[in-house]
Amino acid sequence: MERVTESGAAPPALGIGMVGYAFMGAAHSQGWRTAGRVFDLPLRPVLAAVAGRDADAVRAAARRHGWAAAETDWRALIARDDVQLVDICTPGDSHAEIAIAALEAGKHVLCEKPLANSVAEAEAMTAAAEAAAARGRIAMVGFNYRRVPALAYARGLVAEGRLGALRHVRVTYLQDWLVDPDFPLTWRLEREHAGSGALGDLGAHAVDLAQYLAGEPLVGVSALTETFVRERPLLAGAAAGLSAGPAGGTRGRVTVDDAALFTGRLASGALASFEATRMAAGRKNALRLEVNGERGSLAFDLERLNELSFHDHTEPAVTAGFRRVLVTEPGHPYLEGWWPPGHALGYEHTFAHQARDLVHAVATGTAPAPSFADGLQVQRVLAAVEESARNAAVYTPVLPSLPVSPVSR
Numbered sequence: 166m167e168r169v170t171e172s173g174a175a176p177p178a179l180g181i182g183m184v185g186y187a188f189m190g191a192a193h194s195q196g197w198r199t200a201g202r203v204f205d206l207p208l209r210p211v212l213a214a215v216a217g218r219d220a221d222a223v224r225a226a227a228r229r230h231g232w233a234a235a236e237t238d239w240r241a242l243i244a245r246d247d248v249q250l251v252d253i254c255t256p257g258d259s260h261a262e263i264a265i266a267a268l269e270a271g272k273h274v275l276c277e278k279p280l281a282n283s284v285a286e287a288e289a290m291t292a293a294a295e296a297a298a299a300r301g302r303i304a305m306v307g308f309n310y311r312r313v314p315a316l317a318y319a320r321g322l323v324a325e326g327r328l329g330a331l332r333h334v335r336v337t338y339l340q341d342w343l344v345d346p347d348f349p350l351t352w353r354l355e356r357e358h359a360g361s362g363a364l365g366d367l368g369a370h371a372v373d374l375a376q377y378l379a380g381e382p383l384v385g386v387s388a389l390t391e392t393f394v395r396e397r398p399l400l401a402g403a404a405a406g407l408s409a410g411p412a413g414g415t416r417g418r419v420t421v422d423d424a425a426l427f428t429g430r431l432a433s434g435a436l437a438s439f440e441a442t443r444m445a446a447g448r449k450n451a452l453r454l455e456v457n458g459e460r461g462s463l464a465f466d467l468e469r470l471n472e473l474s475f476h477d478h479t480e481p482a483v484t485a486g487f488r489r490v491l492v493t494e495p496g497h498p499y500l501e502g503w504w505p506p507g508h509a510l511g512y513e514h515t516f517a518h519q520a521r522d523l524v525h526a527v528a529t530g531t532a533p534a535p536s537f538a539d540g541l542q543v544q545r546v547l548a549a550v551e552e553s554a555r556n557a558a559v560y561t562p563v564l565p566s567l568p569v570s571p572v573s574r
């Protein structure tokens with residue numbers, strides 16, 4: 166059942182065409198299927214077509230995830246009249262080509278993070294997005310963790326001044342799927358496909374969140390990166406990025422980092438620290454952060470994503486302390502469409518929230534956040550991290566650092 170307008174009619178359709186149908190493809194499908202049923206949207210997302218390279222596999226994915234049609238070439242997907250928005254869920258090496266072609270063809274675009282594999286690609290994509298914006302087309306990058314209600318609420322607290330001037334932002338993003346030295350050489354371990362390793366995969370989220378929460382860019386970084394396991398078994402066949410596929414006998418070279426550790430300075434002078442690794446045994450998807458300001462602090466752990474810890478340092482010391490805010494009230498961001506208070510949300514809901522915000526941006530013609538310019542800013546930070554790591558962790562400016570756009574709601 167689709168939501169209907171007050172007059173009883175279904176809102177006009179917004180045809181979605183998605184490229185790539187594995188991990189993010191499944192998550193985005195869930196978001197597109199759900200958003201219009203939970204939220205009152207001005208346009209109705211229609212899952213028009215999905216594209217992949219293998220005809221049988223893409224047809225099976227279309228059936229499983231609810232897409233009306235399947236294409237074996239993303240160019241054919243972009244050319245379809247029933248596709249108005251192209252959703253890019255492929256590895257980074259194809260983001261620039263697909264996004265620029267889609268924008269030039271007059272489509273709106275959602276592109277998974279990191280925006281690209283290099284600053285040059287991200288610059289070209291941002292230029293294409295700016296040209297398309299002049300023609301009323303919207304381009305957004307998929308930093309979905311901004312859409313965790315507790316983190317959107319946290320941003321509101323910082324913006325209201327509840328933390329005062331910021332002193333520290335620290336973000337760690339830890340996974341452990343590379344601890345096994347026999348985990349095969351998937352695309353995420355090859356620079357030509359992924360751009361970088363834990364840095365672009367996890368560090369990109371950490372950097373975007375730090376800049377989003379603080380509302381200001383990083384202006385310089387000092388970094389260490391390491392590749393602990395330098396050779397891994399070659400894949401015998403194609404395998405999705407996070408799942409180990411069949412490995413042959415020979416090994417190939419890992420060309421990205423396994424871990425990145427860096428400090429940074431925000432524009433206001435606040436200090437930030439980051440750790441991104443896929444080598445933290447026992448940590449599955451441990452995204453944790455803390456922000457300290459002169460008036461208070463907040464802390465978040467993705468494993469308890471319905472909760473935000475908040476400390477108001479202006480309260481009397483005898484009763485002050487971190488309080489656990491259960492971010493499930495109707496007045497909290499994104500909660501208006503969901504369940505009664507305390508009936509918790511999860512990871513998948515961030516993709517419905519992302520779809521909701523993007524549909525509003527398309528319908529109202531407003532610039533979305535995070536924009537391609539925000540994705541470019543993150544890309545410049547990642548490039549500065551790699552440059553610093555190559556130069557014995559010397560402090561390296563992020564040039565030029567761009568303003569960070571607030572959430573578009």
Ligand SMILES: NC(=O)c1ccc[n+]([C@@H]2O[C@H](COP(=O)([O-])OP(=O)(O)OC[C@H]3O[C@@H](n4cnc5c(N)ncnc54)[C@H](O)[C@@H]3O)[C@@H](O)[C@H]2O)c1
Pocket residue numbers: 184185186187188189190216217218239254255256257259277278279307308309366404405406407
């Ligand atoms: N937002 C998040 O939390 C999050 C999480 C995981 C991955 N990602 C990002 O999403 C993107 C995809 O990652 P994933 O985990 O879904 O990878 P994946 O390996 O699970 O899926 C990649 C898909 O892209 C397809 N593909 C690859 N090259 C293609 C091409 N040229 N044309 C058409 N299809 C092609 C593959 O067949 C597969 O369907 C990456 O940019 C990644 O960094 C984001």
